[in-house]
Amino acid sequence: MTPSLPPFGQPGHWFKGNLHTHTTQSDGKVTPSENVQWHADHGYHFVALTDHNRVTDPRAWVPDAPILVIPSVEISARRAPVEYHILAIGVDAMPIAHNGDPQATIDAVNAAGGLSIVAHPYWHDHTLEDLLALHGHHGIEIFNAGCWLDIQKGHSLVHWDAVLRRGQRVLGLATDDSHWVYPDYGRGWELARAPRLDQPAILEALRRGQFYSTMGPEIYDVQLDGRQVTVRCSPARSIFLVGDYYHCPTAAHAWDGRPLTEATFTMHRQQEYLRVEVVDMDYQSAWTNAYFIGIEPESR
Numbered sequence: 001m002t003p004s005l006p007p008f009g010q011p012g013h014w015f016k017g018n019l020h021t022h023t024t025q026s027d028g029k030v031t032p033s034e035n036v037q038w039h040a041d042h043g044y045h046f047v048a049l050t051d052h053n054r055v056t057d058p059r060a061w062v063p064d065a066p067i068l069v070i071p072s073v074e075i076s077a078r079r080a081p082v083e084y085h086i087l088a089i090g091v092d093a094m095p096i097a098h099n100g101d102p103q104a105t106i107d108a109v110n111a112a113g114g115l116s117i118v119a120h121p122y123w124h125d126h127t128l129e130d131l132l133a134l135h136g137h138h139g140i141e142i143f144n145a146g147c148w149l150d151i152q153k154g155h156s157l158v159h160w161d162a163v164l165r166r167g168q169r170v171l172g173l174a175t176d177d178s179h180w181v182y183p184d185y186g187r188g189w190e191l192a193r194a195p196r197l198d199q200p201a202i203l204e205a206l207r208r209g210q211f212y213s214t215m216g217p218e219i220y221d222v223q224l225d226g227r228q229v230t231v232r233c234s235p236a237r238s239i240f241l242v243g244d245y246y247h248c249p250t251a252a253h254a255w256d257g258r259p260l261t262e263a264t265f266t267m268h269r270q271q272e273y274l275r276v277e278v279v280d281m282d283y284q285s286a287w288t289n290a291y292f293i294g295i296e297p298e299s300r
């Protein structure tokens with residue numbers, strides 16, 4: 001049997017979650033309980049309330065939460081003149097004062113057992129150097145709905161490939177960053193593969209990259225067989241295998257208008273990493289994390 005690349009084919013269940021949303025505890029327009037209830041009503045299994053520079057403790061604010069609420073915070077940091085927002089997922093208290101150094105912030109989040117994510121690089125107009133100056137963080141946001149809807153700087157895929165290409169093995173996350181002023185919710189989420197739904201299991205799954213991120217399309221499987229990669233997904237306009245190359249087309253398109261649900265690609269040279277992106281008929285994307293699998297070059 002052809003082996004699947006994780007998180008596909010792994011034991012466990014799929015759990016849907018949003019890791020970036022605001023409440024009236026900072027600049028969001030809904031209360032913590034209204035926020036959590038919305039996610040519960042829309043099929044989410046977990047949510048991280050990430051108010052600015054204060055942990056919205058679910059035990060205090062949503063004691064009867066119908067879904068898993070992971071205590072979290074979005075921490076402002078700066079290394080003048082560059083600003084960063086660092087998501088700290090799974091921390092009970094501010095692990096460090098805000099407006100400190102971004103690396104110290106990441107280190108403090110990690111030391112507190114949290115997941116550290118660099119939020120919305122494109123919204124900050126981060127350069128490659130701004131991102132490569134950091135290390136030890138678990139991931140970066142590759143899609144942020146609020147930054148997209150506000151100023152069309154929600155997609156940070158160029159940033160992601162640029163750091164991946166240089167060996168920074170960070171996870172890619174899609175989030176809402178919902179402030180609830182307009183419908184900036186339900187637009188980007190994670191599907192995590194975990195043995196059970198509790199905070200340790202979800203955090204461990206996220207930390208290990210056992211998830212994919214999506215705006216809607218579903219990815220059912222990614223299999224690797226020698227140099228062949230097969231992707232199965234919900235109906236798609238395009239299926240891409242993205243890597244560190246440009247002379248080797250690795251895309252399948254529904255040119256005839258009939259949606260694709262499968263594509264197989266053959267790699268023709270050594271790849272440092274690969275990732276899969278699926279685009280549905282409404283131009284919504286889903287993204288796997290990057291695979292550093294070192295596909296062998298074709299013998300010549």
Ligand SMILES: [Zn+2]
Nearest residue numbers: 074085119120
């Ligand atoms: Zn932010």
Ligand SMILES: [Zn+2]
Nearest residue numbers: 020022074177
């Ligand atoms: Zn935010």
